[in-house]
Amino acid sequence: MNPTDAPFVPGVPAEHQPATGSAPGTPLALYFHHVHPDVRHYTALTPREFAEGMERVLAEFDPYRPDDLLAPSGPVRPDRPTVLVTFDDGYRDNLVHARPILRELGVRAVFFVCTGLLGQHSGQPREDYLTWDACDRLAEDGHLIAAHTRTHPHLDRLPPEQAQDEARASLADIAARYGPGPARLFAYPYGGIPAEPGLPGDVLAFGTVRSPAEPWHSAPQAIRRTYLPSGATGTWDGLVRHWRAQWQPAGATARPDDRDDLRGERP
Structure with missing residues (x-):
């Protein structure tokens, strides 16, 4: 296929078109919200659709290991096409429906959770969220639990200080439970990136299709993710x-021995 087609x-x-993937040589990052038989949302799939969609993706991309995001010198550059699977918000169906499919496929994911909403049931x-204990079960499977603010506001619509408090508080919640490694990952609700994100310099921050597909080392806090559109299989x-x-x-030209830092050299 011609990349321009x-x-x-x-x-x-x-x-919001999903065709733009990632910058050459960087992991394709996909985001989902729900895996549930009844939810209608542009990134919500039924369990069957999720399994079939992931199988199709994995025919072209190997799974990117979330732990490789946390390498001391920065995320590991893949030597082949890889896909990083992510989930946003922290819904309970991620545990009930997505977890067994991920396990069967041998995929580990990053779950960006709203730490102030965990434990709310409906x-x-x-409106039905994971508990901290459920997050622990996912972490025991090899998934990473990461920050997505506390209450899921539009950060780009808040005063800078309030937006930064939401982000930093959720990072602190994650660090308190899972240590400083996972607290180096963050995802912006709605993909809205504030003019002054105020995130620590070593945090990798993920947007949505609203972000351009730039190399991670040039935009480490505005990483593009894309999605498999619901209702358009x-x-x-x-x-x-x-x-x-x-x-x-x-x-x-492929570089099979290239394992360089995706963020480039750090100051």
């Missing part, structure tokens, strides 16, 4: 092939 998903606004899946094959073509453009 981007698949188009009908009904999705231009700014009959509505969109017919586009998935083209999207996966397009993401694979973007990972290593035609004419590029």
